[in-house]
Amino acid sequence: MIQRHPHDDLLLSYAAGSLDEGSSLIVATHLTFCAKCRMDVLVAETVGGALLDAIAPVEMGDAADVMDRLDEPAAVPSRATKETGFPRTLDPYLPDTTVAWRWFGPGLHYAELLKKGGTKVGLLRCAPGAEVPLHSHRGEELTLVLAGNYHDGESNFSYGDVQCADDTLQHRPVAHADIGCTVLIMNKGNLRPKSVVARLFVRILGM
Amino acid sequence: MNDVAAAAVPTPAQEMTTLLSGLGASRDRDDFGRLFAFYAPRVKAYLMRQGTEATVAEELAQEAMLMVWQKAALFDASKASASTWIFTIVRNLRIDALRRHRPAFDPTDPMFIPDAPPSPDYESEYAEMQDRIRAAMSELPGEQATVIRLAFFEDKPHSEIAAQLALPLGTVKSRLRLALRRMASVLEIAT
Known part of the structure; x- marks a missing residue:
C-alpha cells in the first residue's frame, strides 16, 4: 500500500498540463502504481472540463472543414515497448537494451534519463545499506521508489512512495540493509553537499 | 461571479x-x-x-x-x-x-496497478460525483479559486503564479493543495 504521494499541487498542475516534463515523469510513473492519485488527477481534470464548459464561446468557423475529414484514417501512434523491467513511462528515456549505470560512490549507481533546463531525472540504484551523503537542495527534489526501500532518518519510503523535498529539507537517505533500493529521482537546481565526501559525490554525479 | x-x-x-x-x-x-x-x-x-x-x-x-x-x-x-x-x-x-x-501512464503496462473494481452503478455515481465536484468548486474561497484559475489558464510554473500574485511560493502551493483536497473530499463522503 502506497503511503506517500506527490503533493496535490503537483497532481493539479499535471492535470492542467502545465507541469514540467521531469516532474511529470515522476507523477506519471507514480500514477502507474497509485489508483488514489489517478482519482485525484481525474478530479482536477473534471475541474478543467467544467472550466471548458463555462468559458464564453468565441466565434468559430463551421464544422464543414472537419466534416470533410471524418473519413480520413486516424493516425495510430506507434507504441513500441521495451523490455527493461521498468515502468513503461520510462521507455522513451531508456536505451533499448541495458541501462548504462555510472558508478558514483560506494554502493551507488546512477543513470541519467533526462536533462532539460536545469531539471535532471535519473535512476539511482543503491546497494543494501548504501548511503547518499547528507545534502540539502537548491530546488525541488522528487524521489519515487521503484524497488526496495530507504529511510531518511525520519520516514521510510517503499515501493511506489514519492518523497517531495524542497530547499528546507536536509537529509541523508540510507537504503534498506537487506534489499537496497532503486529510485527515480528528479531534481531542479544543484544539491547542496554538507560535507567533503558529499561535495565529491555531487561533482562526480554532475548534479 | x-x-x-x-x-x-x-x-x-x-x-x-x-x-x-x-x-x-x-x-x-x-x-x-x-x-x-x-x-x-x-x-x-x-x-x-x-x-x-x-x-x-x-x-x-x-x-x-x-x-x-x-x-x-x-x-x-x-x-x-x-x-x-x-x-x-x-x-x-x-x-x-x-x-x-x-509523460502519461500506460494502463496496459504490466506494472500497472488497477483500481479496485467499481461498484455496478459506478456510472451514475460518476455523474453525481461531477455535480459534487462542481458544487465544491463554486464554494471554494476566492483566494483558492484564483490560484485554480491561474493553474489552468496561465500555463505557468507555480513560482511565476506566485510572482504574479506577489505571494510566497509556499502560499500558492498550499492554496492549490487545499482546493484540490476540498474538491476530492466530496468523493470520500460519497463512498
Missing part, C-alpha cells in the same frame, strides 16, 4: 456526454455536428485564454474535434464526462503543438 464559480453552474454538458457516448457506435454526423457546435467555440476560447493566437487556436480546435470523432469509441462515460474527456484531448494536443512532452 468569477469563472471558477461560474463553471459550477449546470450546463448542457450532461446532454453532450450522452451524445458522445453514442457516437462511437452510431457514427452519426448530425450528433457530431451538435458536439462540434457546442465544444469547438469553447475549445478555441479556452486555447486563446491560455495565450494561443486566434488562428492557431481555431486550427487546434478543429484538430481536437476531429480527434473526438476518431476516438469516440474509446470514450467511457463511467470514467469522465464529455467535457472532461475533451479537456484532456485539448490539453494533450496543445502540449504536442508546443513541442513539449508530457
Whole structure:
C-alpha cells in the first residue's frame, strides 16, 4: 500500500498540463502504481472540463472543414515497448537494451534519463545499506521508489512512495540493509553537499 | 461571479456526454455536428485564454474535434464526462503543438496497478460525483479559486503564479493543495 504521494499541487498542475516534463515523469510513473492519485488527477481534470464548459464561446468557423475529414484514417501512434523491467513511462528515456549505470560512490549507481533546463531525472540504484551523503537542495527534489526501500532518518519510503523535498529539507537517505533500493529521482537546481565526501559525490554525479 | 464559480453552474454538458457516448457506435454526423457546435467555440476560447493566437487556436480546435470523432469509441462515460474527456484531448494536443512532452501512464503496462473494481452503478455515481465536484468548486474561497484559475489558464510554473500574485511560493502551493483536497473530499463522503 502506497503511503506517500506527490503533493496535490503537483497532481493539479499535471492535470492542467502545465507541469514540467521531469516532474511529470515522476507523477506519471507514480500514477502507474497509485489508483488514489489517478482519482485525484481525474478530479482536477473534471475541474478543467467544467472550466471548458463555462468559458464564453468565441466565434468559430463551421464544422464543414472537419466534416470533410471524418473519413480520413486516424493516425495510430506507434507504441513500441521495451523490455527493461521498468515502468513503461520510462521507455522513451531508456536505451533499448541495458541501462548504462555510472558508478558514483560506494554502493551507488546512477543513470541519467533526462536533462532539460536545469531539471535532471535519473535512476539511482543503491546497494543494501548504501548511503547518499547528507545534502540539502537548491530546488525541488522528487524521489519515487521503484524497488526496495530507504529511510531518511525520519520516514521510510517503499515501493511506489514519492518523497517531495524542497530547499528546507536536509537529509541523508540510507537504503534498506537487506534489499537496497532503486529510485527515480528528479531534481531542479544543484544539491547542496554538507560535507567533503558529499561535495565529491555531487561533482562526480554532475548534479 | 468569477469563472471558477461560474463553471459550477449546470450546463448542457450532461446532454453532450450522452451524445458522445453514442457516437462511437452510431457514427452519426448530425450528433457530431451538435458536439462540434457546442465544444469547438469553447475549445478555441479556452486555447486563446491560455495565450494561443486566434488562428492557431481555431486550427487546434478543429484538430481536437476531429480527434473526438476518431476516438469516440474509446470514450467511457463511467470514467469522465464529455467535457472532461475533451479537456484532456485539448490539453494533450496543445502540449504536442508546443513541442513539449508530457509523460502519461500506460494502463496496459504490466506494472500497472488497477483500481479496485467499481461498484455496478459506478456510472451514475460518476455523474453525481461531477455535480459534487462542481458544487465544491463554486464554494471554494476566492483566494483558492484564483490560484485554480491561474493553474489552468496561465500555463505557468507555480513560482511565476506566485510572482504574479506577489505571494510566497509556499502560499500558492498550499492554496492549490487545499482546493484540490476540498474538491476530492466530496468523493470520500460519497463512498
